[in-house]
Amino acid sequence: MTTLDATTPEAAPASAPPRMPRPVPRARRRGRGWRPTVLTYGLLAAFLLGSAFPLYWQILVGSRESTTAFDSTPPLLPGGNFFSNASRVFDQVRFWKALSNSLIAAGAITLSVVLFSTLAGFAFAKLRFRGRNALYVFVIATLAVPTQLGIVPLYILMAKYGWVGHLQAVIVPNMVTALGVFWMRQYLVQAVPNELIEAARVDGCNMIRVFWHVCVPAARPAAAVLGVFTFVMAWNDFLWPLIALNPENPTVQVAIDQINTGFSKDFSLIMTGTTLATLPLIIGFIFLGRQIVAGIMQGAVKG
């Protein structure tokens, strides 16, 4: 926090002009923006600390005793109880079941959203058909419709057909999103040249093969970003799985909610649970981080 000295903000503009000649080409290449100061790094470090701390806290408490969560001067480093806590988590809830359920559900939802969004996005972006504009306006309008509010009839329907407690009750309602169609259409409009489609037609490709051989390869970058975001959303979904599933067949979110209920809470156990639940996605984000960041930023400019 020493970086918040009152002198640093003024130092920035004052020191910038004399240094101008040399950094200019570099500045052009790396985007505009003024030169960073100690204040910049100080504030960024503060944001970073704020982002990381809650994640660190769960590991800290999860690897120690329950009382650590309430220490007036908590330890700085994790302890050695993580694995014993983890085995208690596995005893208490069906965590393996939850983990595989979450993987299957989020994976199936992702595949289906990406496939159907690419299909519809391709049709809206590149094919001519009667009613195209009206139908696309409908898609745009449904972007703002909170379909989540249909949970009561959805539950009634699922109960009627005996789907409650089964994984398909979580998968089927999330198989398509209007946002996905919008996203793929925006991307495909400029990513697939019309000439390429015509050339493929001349070569005798039917439309399905045009889709497969022309559209799909071009759609890959946007489809990957859509896939990542759909997966994160599906993995973290809670309201509907809480209603549609039960403790015998939970997703990860439902399982850690289960550990968290009860009057006397064992926080080392609970935090081990949250750590186990968040770890897969965090690891994925660290590995794919560069592409995900690029995806968000490209999407922001196009949308």
Added chain:
Amino acid sequence: MAATTMTTPARQRLTVKQRLSRLDVKLSPYLFIAPFFIIFALVGLFPLLYTAWVSLHRWSFGSDKPEAYVGLQNYQRLWHDELFWNSLKNTVSIFLISSTTQIVLAMLLAVLLNEQIRFRTGFRIALLLPYATSLVAVGIIFSNLFGDQFGLINNVLGWFGLNGIAWHTDRFPSHLAISTMVNWRWTGYNALIFLAAMQTIPKDLYEAARIDGANTWERFRYITVPMLRPVIIFVVITSTIGGLQIFTEPRMFDPIPGTGNGGASHQFQTITLLLWQEGFRNFHLGYASAIAWALFLIIVVFAIVNFFVVRRISSAEAEEQ
């Protein structure tokens, strides 16, 4: 002669092929969009409309038929239900606190990331990690950090000789804590969106302003902010739709999450939390549907307000130019 007899069957085959091909061109688009529209109609649109019908009935959890048609009784009850108005107040309060601070923080963060910093990708990835964290986990962790008795935040306040704050018991502090949770998850994400938009602003504008003697703040205020308006509006609208449906954060913040009370005196019960409680804890599906439909209308009202604000801002922009 031989040539013509050869071509006739060939031409016929070609026309069949052509006909098929024309059919293919005509029908394929509909086949491509069909999965989206069929599934959306079944699991998105139909339940939403059916909610209106369910809301006109007394309908208990566990039965697949309504018990009785009650007309608008559920809505009358809603109008006089203090818990509903309470939840509406809480939802709007949490939404306003979180979205305003979030936009300011995300903007600040984007400005920082836009400088020529080292480890830029590393910073961006690290600031995106909260987005990948599950809401249930976030809710549990923050509820613990904001503990009224021995939570870490109150402990830290104690180091400085300050009194602890009743983060869970008091209404406003609880809204603040829940907003912190929301912002923790979304600030980095929105900062990246702002950053992307900032990088499309022409550099000449800044150089011209610099030559005209504009300082850092003035360049930010008169160039960056106006150029970012469309993106700001986009972020506001998306956070409105999501923010008004907030459920997991307040539910997990409750020390006894299973009840759906949103605190002992409902001090942070949101509309969706009330919906869940009425429908799936008290088993009044008809009444829960009335709440859902009311929330839908509220979101529509907010969207229309947003729309007019957007129009006003963009017309003001046009006048400026």
